[in-house]
Amino acid sequence: DAKTTQPTSMDCAEGRAANLPCNHSTISGNEYVYWYRQIHSQGPQYIIHGLKNNETNEMASLIITEDRKSSTLILPHATLRDTAVYYCIVRVANTGNQFYFGTGTSLTVIP
Amino acid sequence: GAVVSQHPSWVICKSGTSVKIECRSLDFQATTMFWYRQFPKQSLMLMATSNEGSKATYEQGVEKDKFLINHASLTLSTLTVTSAHPEDSSFYICSARSEVAGFNEQFFGPGTRLTVL
Numbered sequence: 771d772a773k774t775t776q777p778t779s780m781d782c783a784e785g786r787a788a789n790l791p792c793n794h795s796t797i798s799g800n801e802y803v804y805w806y807r808q809i810h811s812q813g814p815q816y817i818i819h820g821l822k823n824n825e826t827n828e829m830a831s832l833i834i835t836e837d838r839k840s841s842t843l844i845l846p847h848a849t850l851r852d853t854a855v856y857y858c859i860v861r862v863a864n865t866g867n868q869f870y871f872g873t874g875t876s877l878t879v880i881p
Numbered sequence: 882g883a884v885v886s887q888h889p890s891w892v893i894c895k896s897g898t899s900v901k902i903e904c905r906s907l908d909f910q911a912t913t914m915f916w917y918r919q920f921p922k923q924s925l926m927l928m929a930t931s932n933e934g935s936k937a938t939y940e941q942g943v944e945k946d947k948f949l950i951n952h953a954s955l956t957l958s959t960l961t962v963t964s965a966h967p968e969d970s971s972f973y974i975c976s977a978r979s980e981v982a983g984f985n986e987q988f989f990g991p992g993t994r995l996t997v998l
Contacts, residue, residue: 813989813992871925
């Protein structure tokens with residue numbers, strides 16, 4: 771699976787959009803971009819995933835660049851409960867294979 | 882949605898004892914489960930892949946005789962930390978692979994905090 775690079779930490783004001791970047795310059799054509807988050811002392815929570823088109827669900831939006839070498843997770847209106855470590859992972863979808871987690875981005879939402 | 886549970890949620894044990902952690906898929910059958918370990922302020926590290934009815938596959942550097950994995954049914958996998966020592970204190974997380982409704986993905990449990998005294 772391709773390696774990803776994320777900033778170590780970010781802050782965001784409550785109510786504002788949180789934009790979390792991820793670089794995956796070695797992504798293969800059949801690899802999807804997944805986002806999970808982990809709130810302190812809990813298991814990872816699935817957020818969203820996509821291949822090349824932008825995706826949106828009730829939690830977030832995923833913007834993938836045309837060359838697929840980077841992506842951005844957008845939390846449109848961050849709340850204090852969104853404070854967590856966000857992991858960007860790339861792997862082949864629908865294989866059920868294991869995830870290899872990077873260091874992630876620690877997002878702190880500030881009141 | 883697919884729910885994965887772990888039991889216990891936390892455990893404290895004495896050095897040298899063995900501890901068993903259970904991972905259950907509550908509303909789906911999971912042919913494959915994964916075990917991860919997470920030390921404080923670090924990311925999740927995959928320990929092993931557990932397939933129902935067969936031996937687990939361990940990641941490099943993980944001692945299979947120390948971390949015994951049993952996946953005897955489609956809804957239950959257990960991780961036993963044998964002869965635990967303080968350095969085994971960690972957050973252990975499992976995930977289960979769901980193959981229902983054409984959605985082949987993983988769902989994570991809430992984790993088990995192990996403290997070895």
